[in-house]
Amino acid sequence: MSSFSIGVDLGGTNLRVAAYTYSSGLLETILLPTRLAAGRHAVVEDMCQAIRKLRSTYAMQRELIGVGIGTPGPLELPAGRLHNPPNLPGWDGFELRVEVENCLDMPVAVESDANVAALAECVLGSGRTLGIDSLCMLTLGTGIGNGIILNGKVWHGAHGMAGEAGHINIWPNGPACGCGSQGCLEMYASATAVRRIALEAAASGDAPAIAALAKANPDFSTRDLSDLAEKGSPDAKKIFEDVGWALGIGIGDLVNTLNLPLYVVGGGLANAWSLFSPTLIAEARRRSYVYRLTEPGSAILDGHSNAGTRIIAAELGADSGLLGACILPYTMAAATENIPLSS
Amino acid sequence: MSSFSIGVDLGGTNLRVAAYTYSSGLLETILLPTRLAAGRHAVVEDMCQAIRKLRSTYAMQRELIGVGIGTPGPLELPAGRLHNPPNLPGWDGFELRVEVENCLDMPVAVESDANVAALAECVLGSGRTLGIDSLCMLTLGTGIGNGIILNGKVWHGAHGMAGEAGHINIWPNGPACGCGSQGCLEMYASATAVRRIALEAAASGDAPAIAALAKANPDFSTRDLSDLAEKGSPDAKKIFEDVGWALGIGIGDLVNTLNLPLYVVGGGLANAWSLFSPTLIAEARRRSYVYRLTEPGSAILDGHSNAGTRIIAAELGADSGLLGACILPYTMAAATENIPLSS
Numbered sequence: 303m304s305s306f307s308i309g310v311d312l313g314g315t316n317l318r319v320a321a322y323t324y325s326s327g328l329l330e331t332i333l334l335p336t337r338l339a340a341g342r343h344a345v346v347e348d349m350c351q352a353i354r355k356l357r358s359t360y361a362m363q364r365e366l367i368g369v370g371i372g373t374p375g376p377l378e379l380p381a382g383r384l385h386n387p388p389n390l391p392g393w394d395g396f397e398l399r400v401e402v403e404n405c406l407d408m409p410v411a412v413e414s415d416a417n418v419a420a421l422a423e424c425v426l427g428s429g430r431t432l433g434i435d436s437l438c439m440l441t442l443g444t445g446i447g448n449g450i451i452l453n454g455k456v457w458h459g460a461h462g463m464a465g466e467a468g469h470i471n472i473w474p475n476g477p478a479c480g481c482g483s484q485g486c487l488e489m490y491a492s493a494t495a496v497r498r499i500a501l502e503a504a505a506s507g508d509a510p511a512i513a514a515l516a517k518a519n520p521d522f523s524t525r526d527l528s529d530l531a532e533k534g535s536p537d538a539k540k541i542f543e544d545v546g547w548a549l550g551i552g553i554g555d556l557v558n559t560l561n562l563p564l565y566v567v568g569g570g571l572a573n574a575w576s577l578f579s580p581t582l583i584a585e586a587r588r589r590s591y592v593y594r595l596t597e598p599g600s601a602i603l604d605g606h607s608n609a610g611t612r613i614i615a616a617e618l619g620a621d622s623g624l625l626g627a628c629i630l631p632y633t634m635a636a637a638t639e640n641i642p643l644s645s
Numbered sequence: 646m647s648s649f650s651i652g653v654d655l656g657g658t659n660l661r662v663a664a665y666t667y668s669s670g671l672l673e674t675i676l677l678p679t680r681l682a683a684g685r686h687a688v689v690e691d692m693c694q695a696i697r698k699l700r701s702t703y704a705m706q707r708e709l710i711g712v713g714i715g716t717p718g719p720l721e722l723p724a725g726r727l728h729n730p731p732n733l734p735g736w737d738g739f740e741l742r743v744e745v746e747n748c749l750d751m752p753v754a755v756e757s758d759a760n761v762a763a764l765a766e767c768v769l770g771s772g773r774t775l776g777i778d779s780l781c782m783l784t785l786g787t788g789i790g791n792g793i794i795l796n797g798k799v800w801h802g803a804h805g806m807a808g809e810a811g812h813i814n815i816w817p818n819g820p821a822c823g824c825g826s827q828g829c830l831e832m833y834a835s836a837t838a839v840r841r842i843a844l845e846a847a848a849s850g851d852a853p854a855i856a857a858l859a860k861a862n863p864d865f866s867t868r869d870l871s872d873l874a875e876k877g878s879p880d881a882k883k884i885f886e887d888v889g890w891a892l893g894i895g896i897g898d899l900v901n902t903l904n905l906p907l908y909v910v911g912g913g914l915a916n917a918w919s920l921f922s923p924t925l926i927a928e929a930r931r932r933s934y935v936y937r938l939t940e941p942g943s944a945i946l947d948g949h950s951n952a953g954t955r956i957i958a959a960e961l962g963a964d965s966g967l968l969g970a971c972i973l974p975y976t977m978a979a980a981t982e983n984i985p986l987s988s
Contacts, residue, residue, distance in 0.1 A: 471898055595719070
């Protein structure tokens with residue numbers, strides 16, 4: 303009998319639950335609102351109802367390999383416990399894994415949303431395309447999510463909290479970050495940061511096109527701003543160039559530390575890749591001698607141009623979190639392996 | 646028959662070659678000058694003569710497991726080729742592994758000096774004491790060396806160049822670094838940086854005690870400076886506090902990214918641990934919410950105080966590089982495993 307998995311993409315706004323096979327991809331997706339106001343137990347109940355529905359539909363022809371859940375973090379592993387997740391207010395200390403397991407009466411795998419997105423990008427996206435099984439992914443959204451995949455497995459670290467490179471230092475005395483530090487990458491290259499910087503530019507009086515946009519549409523999106531940049535506004539262009547500058551410093555740090563073969567930028571703001579990637583690559587080259595030595599075409603690679611260090615936009619789009627949750631059960635045994643807890 | 650290994654600590658000044666067993670430690674150490682002026686082939690010949698001497702002495706009672714060499718980097722792996730090593734001028738492109746193998750007619754394992762020091766600290770030093778098999782070590786010397794051990798193995802990355810966290814960004818517009826970037830950790834927390842900062846303080850006219858030291862002894866060491874700080878000089882104290890500040894930012898980045906259980910600071914400057922560690926820990930706490938969540942005694946650990954994230958001074962001293970080279974052959978098969986080269 304062939305197998306299938308069920309994946310859950312738990313977001314602050316939407317809840318997506320899907321049945322999946324490696325050969326056919328997503329068989330069916332159930333889309334629900336995340337009823338935060340009804341309380342966390344109601345959300346878990348909605349989730350489990352959708353999982354049961356998919357299980358009863360597909361478990362006749364196929365064997366259910368397992369259930370995977372991608373959740374906003376911070377998530378403590380292996381416990382599967384949430385710690386003050388900014389996108390799930392009121393869920394501090396919630397035992398997500400245990401609650402869902404009790405509700406379904408079966409084991410489930412939980413993982414942070416940034417980690418499942420990175421896993422999907424590695425197994426089904428640019429990692430597969432390039433034949434690479436280690437990567438670092440940055441997801442540029444409200445904040446900056448980060449997932450690190452080493453040899454095909456999510457790198458969890460000692461307490462399940464690895465992959466917070468969105469809080470790498472860019473400027474030690476920069477803007478205060480929600481994490482308690484200041485000048486983090488997230489304060490320069492998230493969608494939230496881009497809007498903040500655009501509003502500052504508008505208020506300064508030196509960026510009339512951005513000021514006009516903000517006046518016409520106070521809820522303007524980063525897409526509106528990138529449209530403005532693509533129409534030629536130098537002030538809007540400058541904002542994306544500065545996003546690339548900060549990402550270049552952050553990714554330069556990651557290249558110097560980890561020397562992974564692949565760095566992937568995803569999330570909504572990655573739509574503006576063509577606007578920020580030139581400064582990103584230039585800054586990473588300037589900051590990281592490991593990148594200069596190993597970028598595609600460099601001397602050290604002896605002509606093996608395929609083996610260079612790549613910094614690219616994500617191949618998978620908004621489905622990466624859901625797809626990653628779906629493949630999580632297939633890698634479940636492996637995913638709990640690399641947690642080097644002390645004795 | 647019991648086994649032994651031979652380890653080589655190749656430095657820019659000294660060449661140390663030792664026979665070693667796990668049970669007895671260093672059996673015999675041969676200390677030679679590194680004859681850089683005589684050329685790299687002469688140095689390899691000196692090294693191989695010492696290795697042959699130890700081999701013939703000990704191979705009668707014991708089986709030789711292998712030969713391990715720790716070398717200044719950058720070192721490309723698995724090739725074992727050097728790339729413009731600042732501490733071995735004239736050795737750019739030198740095929741160290743192949744040259745030594747040809748000279749000895751047996752396979753050898755090569756590794757950067759920072760990686761063998763980290764391996765020794767993990768297997769024989771603080772990692773063993775704490776029962777931890779993953780760590781990140783920073784060696785504060787002329788520059789800042791870095792080695793990352795994951796699950797008991799050196800993490801090499803895609804091209805053998807992982808572990809250059811000495812070049813993590815601290816201040817984007819800081820002093821120019823030899824690596825081509827500016828404001829790297831190495832520019833704030835290496836022995837070279839401490840001397841530069843002390844000379845700047847002396848020249849400023851605001852640090853009379855340091856100016857007096859520099860006048861009395863223009864070649865003053867970081868030890869002279871830490872003696873001054875321990876005698877109470879506020880200007881000298883400030884310099885070490887600032888070293889801690891930079892290390893706290895850099896280690897905060899590493900905690901956020903990797904969530905390893907152990908960060909170890911070694912090298913000559915680590916003698917001043919008591920002078921810089923208070924600001925180091927305070928700054929890491931401020932910068933890294935992962936550290937705050939997981940430091941010993943934090944709520945998340947559920948009373949398992951042994952399992953927290955530790956930032957400590959190295960347990961092994963100046964022998965760590967030699968010891969790491971000695972244990973390298975024992976971990977040789979494992980050490981080449983985690984190189985995720987693309988297809």
